[in-house]
Amino acid sequence: MQIDKDTVAKVAHLARLEVTEQETTELVGDMNKILDFMAKLNEVDTENVEPLIYMTSDVNVLREDAVRQEITHEEALSNAPEQDGKHFLVAKVIEQKKA
Numbered sequence: 001m002q003i004d005k006d007t008v009a010k011v012a013h014l015a016r017l018e019v020t021e022q023e024t025t026e027l028v029g030d031m032n033k034i035l036d037f038m039a040k041l042n043e044v045d046t047e048n049v050e051p052l053i054y055m056t057s058d059v060n061v062l063r064e065d066a067v068r069q070e071i072t073h074e075e076a077l078s079n080a081p082e083q084d085g086k087h088f089l090v091a092k093v094i095e096q097k098k099a
Contacts, residue, residue, distance in 0.1 A: 003028055003031040003032050005025075007028075007031075008027045008031065009024065
């Protein structure tokens with residue numbers, strides 16, 4: 001399969017990209033190089049090669065997911081620039097539309 005300018009234009013349209021004529025020419029070359037590389041990979045004999053699931057044999061060591069109270073409510077509020085004793089006070093960021 002060969003990539004031409006029409007194929008690049010179609011892919012660019014589907015991806016909602018705007019490409020110039022120069023970029024289209026460069027993309028034709030780049031995409032054809034990618035396809036040539038993939039064709040070269042298809043020549044490799046993988047008959048007795050096991051599929052690779054993970055890149056390493058390392059296993060993730062995860063901590064137990066347990067709820068803990070690391071800091072008290074009062075300690076958390078003590079660091080707040082503004083608070084009312086129960087809640088953090090922050091600037092209003094969402095404005096309501098007037099009907």
